Amino acid sequence: MLAVEARGIVKRFGRKLALRGVDLEVRRGEVFGVVGPNGAGKTTLLRIIATLVKPTAGSLRVMGIDAIENPAEVRKVIGYLPEEADVYPRLTGWENLLFYARLVTGSEAEARKLARLGAEISGLGDALRRKAGTYSRGMRRRLLLARTLMLRPQLAILDEPTSGLDVFSAIGVRRAIARYVREEGATVILSSHNMLEVEYLCSRVALINNGVIVALGTPEEIKEMANAPNLEEAFLKLLGGGVGEG
Ligand SMILES: Nc1ncnc2c1ncn2[C@@H]1O[C@H](COP(=O)(O)OP(=O)(O)OP(=O)(O)O)[C@@H](O)[C@H]1O
Ligand SMILES: [Mg+2]
Numbered sequence: 001m002l003a004v005e006a007r008g009i010v011k012r013f014g015r016k017l018a019l020r021g022v023d024l025e026v027r028r029g030e031v032f033g034v035v036g037p038n039g040a041g042k043t044t045l046l047r048i049i050a051t052l053v054k055p056t057a058g059s060l061r062v063m064g065i066d067a068i069e070n071p072a073e074v075r076k077v078i079g080y081l082p083e084e085a086d087v088y089p090r091l092t093g094w095e096n097l098l099f100y101a102r103l104v105t106g107s108e109a110e111a112r113k114l115a116r117l118g119a120e121i122s123g124l125g126d127a128l129r130r131k132a133g134t135y136s137r138g139m140r141r142r143l144l145l146a147r148t149l150m151l152r153p154q155l156a157i158l159d160e161p162t163s164g165l166d167v168f169s170a171i172g173v174r175r176a177i178a179r180y181v182r183e184e185g186a187t188v189i190l191s192s193h194n195m196l197e198v199e200y201l202c203s204r205v206a207l208i209n210n211g212v213i214v215a216l217g218t219p220e221e222i223k224e225m226a227n228a229p230n231l232e233e234a235f236l237k238l239l240g241g242g243v244g245e246g
Helices: 042-049 071-075 093-104 109-123 127-128 135-151 167-186 195-201 219-226 229-241
Strands: 001-011 018-029 031-035 057-062 079-083 156-159 188-192 204-209 212-217
Touching: 018 042, 018 188, 018 212, 031 042, 031 167, 031 195, 042 188, 071 109, 079 135, 079 195, 093 109, 093 127, 093 135, 093 156, 109 135, 135 156, 135 167, 135 195, 156 167, 156 204, 167 188, 167 195, 188 204, 195 229, 204 229, 212 219, 212 229
Parallel strands: 031 188, 031 204, 079 156, 156 188
Antiparallel strands: 001 018, 001 057, 204 212
């Protein structure tokens, strides 16, 4: 069974065509990467899969559910980490996690259990006792990722999960994502500008440019396709100078 099945997804914002007919199949249990230049349509695609934006045209099934007809059902089984999101600055890191855990369960014991899982995923340690408003951008990002994964979504949609993180924090986040997929048997779809990250995490990757998928395959297949030694050069070759907004 597929985690995501998108056919002919088009999204128009006024006169701007952000997506021009995207077909995509994401398998259950895989980490699927979406890459491409700024303005390519990655966030728009992820927001559509997360049912936050309705496509102008096309069909979409998420975890077997028709996402256009039943977005509320889809939301019960997915988690979404937005590109831009913030924490509650006046709550501590721990209180942030507990707040979100309480939204999904009536049981205080269960909420604490979820928040403890979140605390572990965040890797923030003692900093969880500090007000989140005092956190660096990277620390906020880790708290938000933990908030998303601790609810154990069947499908986690992560928009640039490691943007702005230092090398060590980014490795921590990548390990947390890999472990999540391994232990929960969940599916992840993520966008990234870091090709090392994509190579490390993703079983398959789609390169988007100008609202269309221009290449899709395993990192190995994409390197072979472009006859390039690494993903970065492969993507540059595949984009062939046609980089940017259309
Ligand atoms: N709400 C909106 N209203 C108008 N245009 C939008 C809106 N959201 C996105 N766009 C446009 O759609 C295109 C795709 O944007 P999107 O945010 O999906 O790109 P992206 O691939 O995520 O880029 P980045 O790498 O910078 O995050 C851009 O041209 C953008 O300006
Ligand atoms: Mg984006």
